[in-house]
Amino acid sequence: MDARVKPTHEQTGEPTYSMTIHLNTQDDLEDAIGKLVAQDTRLKPILDLTGMPALRQREPGFAGLAHIVCGQQVSTASAAAIWARLSAAFDPFDHSAIRKARTDRLGRLGLSGAKIKTLKNIARELHLERLNLDVLAEEDADAAHNTLTALHGIGPWTADVYLLFCLRHADAWPAGDIAVQEAIKIGLGLATRPTPKQMAPLAEPWRPLRGAAAHLWWSYYRVLKKREGVLAEKTSPAKVSPAKPSRSKPSLAKSPGPRARKR
Template identity: 35%
Template sequence: MTQIPELELLTEESFSRGLMVLASIDNDLAQILETLGPPPIWSREPGFATLVWIILEQQVSLAAAKAVFTRLCGVVVTLTPENFLTLDDAQLKGIGFSRQKILYCRGLADAIATGQLDLSKLSKMDETAIRTQLKRLKGIGDWTVDIYLLMALQRADVFPKGDLGLAIALQKLKNLGTRPTPAQLETMTQHWRPWRAIAARLLWHYYLSNANSNKLMGV
């Protein structure tokens, strides 16, 4: 198992340092920092509950996903895979789950409950291994893995190239004629390495300052 270099994990110190580096190499990011101040670090607790929340955020507004997640936590006070699996289709649909997301979250819960997936081990794995582990599960694609890596595992060099908010923000920030595709985002952000997760937070900060937080996320 590959040991994670310290640089790849965000701390308050490395976050501040990364902001300074990004501001020195990209004038547009420097302008965001000067105008809006530092973005929130935006973190979530690693584990099953956070992955369920991220799955709920796929292709819907953040507000809608949070409402469903809040209702779920009201029904299942301790949100463990085992407790989640006690809910039937009618209960989950009543909470606000779509048929697809019932399938995805049950698959995740079952994989953990049966020992096929151990989320506690992910923190010590490299990004490629984490991506391989999680993407074996139906309904978990690159965007979901990226958000988990960025927010739950605090990896410093993750950029969710499938995120709509980031694409909109970069189009506006760089005054582009068209919204960049995920492949274009991947290319355009290479010079921000190894701090792309901080750049993503700056762009979300900018995006949220220009629009309501009730916006679509990626897939």
């Protein structure tokens, strides 16, 4: 696990030290989850059920952020099609090419006006050197999150996914991700699904490995959905007698998907 010590300063002016941890390999993730389970026993039955999750990674830099922006508020298939056209249209695909590209050309590739504006704004900030995506990998996760969400068109979900999957920041916490919220609600026995604001204190015990915890909760959510699918199959109309209607609890299949509604 890549952990780099960097100086910080408290209000007293005295230097303190904190570590920026990265999940660069599957071994890094497994080591992080092992530490989480050891320090928070509530996570052990979750891991026992899911098994070790796989590390999820995306390309870093402008391309990685642009890829995530292309996927905002569209289906997985649509996002893949738009990204395939966009990445194939520019060689190399970098912020300079997008900054110079005509708006109408980007629109013909499938980008909405809002996404074009977002990508061009990011490209301009990079060109003017007011944004450095590499530096974000070494910053505190919350500070890096705030830097990204200050950009036009970059919401909390997009920022956290970029930090976690592209920059491999071990402490990035996708508080607005509905799948993680739902998994935590069920896994921790909460009465209601926590809001993004409520997710912050819930994740405090997992610092500085909240990103590794997110991998575990996503894995748990997929297990829940799979189980719900099996339950739905067993209680389908073809298998349930009309005289004895099913009284099962509301299906998880009706809950929102793994992305937050607001990007």
